[in-house]
Amino acid sequence: MEEIPEFRVRLEPVGADARAVLGFAAAADEVGHRHQLGGRPTWLQDDQTPTCRDCGERMTFYGQLDSIGDDISLADVGMVYVFVCFNDFEARAILQSG
Ligand SMILES: [Zn+2]
Structure with a gap:
């Protein structure tokens, strides 16, 4: 499969613990909201x-997950990207820093 149609993914915190770690004191507005399924990756690097x-074969981009907040930040407001092979049901994840 070449490309999956794009879906925006919105976070819904489950409980006070999750709400407490959402958000960044000093990051661009889009940081923390770049979760996505399908489409094309928005590479930081x-x-x-x-x-x-x-x-x-080149793997299919399945989605990306953003940093959550100042306490749960992937390599300085980075993201993790997930790729799959639909032939072999293999998966790989790539992490990039912001
Ligand atoms: Zn394969």
């Missing part, structure tokens, strides 16, 4: 689309 270890 260079394109790092992986190839499948089994078949060697």
Whole structure:
């Protein structure tokens, strides 16, 4: 599969513990809201689309998950990107810093 249609993903904190860690004191407005399924990755650094270890083909972008807040920040307001191979049901994750 080449590309999955794009879905915006909105966070719904479950409980006070989750609400307490949401948000950043000093980051751009979009940080923390860049969660997404399908479409194309919004890379923070260079394109790092992986190839499948089994078949060697370029993997399909499945989605990206953003940093959550100042206490749960991926490598300085970074994101984690998830890729899958629909031939082999392999998955890879790439983390980039903001
Ligand atoms: Zn594969």
